[in-house]
Amino acid sequence: MTDLLWGRQQPPSRGPKPAMTLDGIxxxxxxxADAEGLDAVSMQRVAGELPFTKMALYxxxxxxxxxxxxxxxxxxxxxxxxxxxxxxxxxxxxxxDLYAGFEMHPWLLLSTVGRRALGPNELTWMxxxxxxxxxxxxxxxxxxxxxxxxxxxxRTIAQQSLTLPGGTTGTTEEDITATLTEVLSAQAERFPSLxxxxxxxxxxxxxxxxFGLDRILDGIELLITARKD
Amino acid sequence: MTDLLWGRQQPPSRGPKPAMTLDGIxxxxxxxADAEGLDAVSMQRVAGELPFTKMALYxxxxxxxxxxxxxxxxxxxxxxxxxxxxxxxxxxxxxxDLYAGFEMHPWLLLSTVGRRALGPNELTWMxxxxxxxxxxxxxxxxxxxxxxxxxxxxRTIAQQSLTLPGGTTGTTEEDITATLTEVLSAQAERFPSLxxxxxxxxxxxxxxxxFGLDRILDGIELLITARKD
DNA sequence: TGAAACTGTGTCCGACGGACACAGTAATGT
DNA sequence: ACATTACTGTGTCCGTCGGACACAGTTTCA
Numbered sequence: 001m002t003d004l005l006w007g008r009q010q011p012p013s014r015g016p017k018p019a020m021t022l023d024g025i026x027x028x029x030x031x032x033a034d035a036e037g038l039d040a041v042s043m044q045r046v047a048g049e050l051p052f053t054k055m056a057l058y059x060x061x062x063x064x065x066x067x068x069x070x071x072x073x074x075x076x077x078x079x080x081x082x083x084x085x086x087x088x089x090x091x092x093x094x095x096x097d098l099y100a101g102f103e104m105h106p107w108l109l110l111s112t113v114g115r116r117a118l119g120p121n122e123l124t125w126m127x128x129x130x131x132x133x134x135x136x137x138x139x140x141x142x143x144x145x146x147x148x149x150x151x152x153x154x155r156t157i158a159q160q161s162l163t164l165p166g167g168t169t170g171t172t173e174e175d176i177t178a179t180l181t182e183v184l185s186a187q188a189e190r191f192p193s194l195x196x197x198x199x200x201x202x203x204x205x206x207x208x209x210x211f212g213l214d215r216i217l218d219g220i221e222l223l224i225t226a227r228k229d
Numbered sequence: 230m231t232d233l234l235w236g237r238q239q240p241p242s243r244g245p246k247p248a249m250t251l252d253g254i255x256x257x258x259x260x261x262a263d264a265e266g267l268d269a270v271s272m273q274r275v276a277g278e279l280p281f282t283k284m285a286l287y288x289x290x291x292x293x294x295x296x297x298x299x300x301x302x303x304x305x306x307x308x309x310x311x312x313x314x315x316x317x318x319x320x321x322x323x324x325x326d327l328y329a330g331f332e333m334h335p336w337l338l339l340s341t342v343g344r345r346a347l348g349p350n351e352l353t354w355m356x357x358x359x360x361x362x363x364x365x366x367x368x369x370x371x372x373x374x375x376x377x378x379x380x381x382x383x384r385t386i387a388q389q390s391l392t393l394p395g396g397t398t399g400t401t402e403e404d405i406t407a408t409l410t411e412v413l414s415a416q417a418e419r420f421p422s423l424x425x426x427x428x429x430x431x432x433x434x435x436x437x438x439x440f441g442l443d444r445i446l447d448g449i450e451l452l453i454t455a456r457k458d
Numbered sequence: 459t460g461a462a463a464c465t466g467t468g469t470c471c472g473a474c475g476g477a478c479a480c481a482g483t484a485a486t487g488t
Numbered sequence: 489a490c491a492t493t494a495c496t497g498t499g500t501c502c503g504t505c506g507g508a509c510a511c512a513g514t515t516t517c518a
Binding site for chain 2: 473474475476477478482483484485486
């Protein structure tokens with residue numbers, strides 16, 4: 001698994017030249033996932049996009065889980081380059097870049113659940129994020145934990161606001177808020193605080209991302225300045 | 230779907246009495262998921278635990294997705310009761326209670342991805358959380374967004390530290406950190422900040438949960454006190 | 459010029475979710 | 489009382505999935 005993700009495979013000396021590449025397979029799979037969701041990615045379907053049969057893919061990938069891992073790291077890509085900035089701005093743009101990645105490939109929300117092997121691109125994202133906090137005075141664990149909070153928040157908001165195409169869970173946001181307000185109006189006495197909060201909540205456009213980020217960064221800043229003294 | 234979750238089904242007048250209950254089915258499914266992971270929950274398997282056939286379940290549940298939804302809300306349960314406390318402590322114990330829920334049923338991390346219909350228990354959790362911020366001076370949207378940040382962080386940490394039984398993604402934490410340190414020692418120059426951070430990171434026991442929570446709550450407190458002036 | 463190693467293919471399997479028709483059962487209307 | 493109606497649980501069947509395996513064709517090395 002790790003070998004696959006990190007491209008550690010010595011090319012064999014004998015035998016016919018491979019007609020496909022792992023990269024090409026993963027790209028085909030990514031195209032399917034982007035268009036129709038991760039559930040639409042089956043070995044048959046991927047092979048169908050390429051002029052090969054299903055079983056030929058297994059010469060490049062041990063199984064579907066590994067294919068998804070390769071897809072994931074490839075789709076994540078490298079984080080965009082930015083000029084050097086103070087840690088807070090750097091972290092904020094890092095988070096917005098990450099959100100843009102989820103926006104481009106919503107199925108990443110599904111393929112990155114649970115503990116899994118990390119690929120080079122994903123590790124580069126982490127490195128870039130930690131880099132922003134390198135001179136902050138926080139120790140390594142605190143830097144990693146801070147980054148986890150931010151990445152987790154980006155995930156949360158992406159999960160709330162993005163529509164996964166084709167997924168069985170693909171409920172429209174209007175649909176879900178519609179049933180929510182319906183239930184809440186019918187049983188307002190059962191969820192009084194929630195009903196009140198939803199009542200005074202304006203049509204919150206994606207301000208949830210910014211709001212949470214600012215809170216988190218405020219909290220981190222508080223710790224950093226406290227450390228500096 | 231919503232009808233199922235909220236128990237809105239009028240009992241039919243004619244015909245044989247149902248031999249099962251939706252609740253019983255969901256409990257059997259939860260037991261399987263707890264022991265062997267969510268992937269082990271198939272209609273066949275659930276029916277096998279009960280003295281009935283697979284197709285009999287479809288008299289109670291339209292499909293597997295709905296079964297998972299019912300399982301999810303049931304396993305989430307109601308949030309524990311706590312005496313009234315200031316908002317910050319209330320939110321913190323709310324978060325710890327939520328984490329305990331994920332600990333008890335790790336598959337909830339998988340079954341609660343993406344937008345989906347919310348059940349009564351889950352809504353009660355939300356209500357309880359918002360309740361803590363009711364008198365804080367934040368408006369409804371801010372209360373909901375704050376809660377989302379906290380819940381998202383709990384999810385993130387749970388995802389990092391909990392092992393999903395039976396899952397294909399079930400890699401051990403030691404295993405994953407082992408390959409991580411192996412890769413980082415081999416290519417330290419490629420991920421300098423990350424390598425440095427991991428170097429100075431002590432064996433971070435689940436302090437990630439507390440750390441992030443404190444940062445987030447600090448950030449929220451900052452906003453609240455700023456509002457109060 | 460074999461022999462060895464590798465590629466792509468075809469066939470087969472078990473498990474999955476689910477459609478559908480069927481027999482049995484309980485309440486209803488006449 | 490009895491037929492009708494509505495419901496329950498069952499058995500059979502289908503398409504799709506991931507994947508094991510044997511096989512034929514192709515390239516390279518001894």
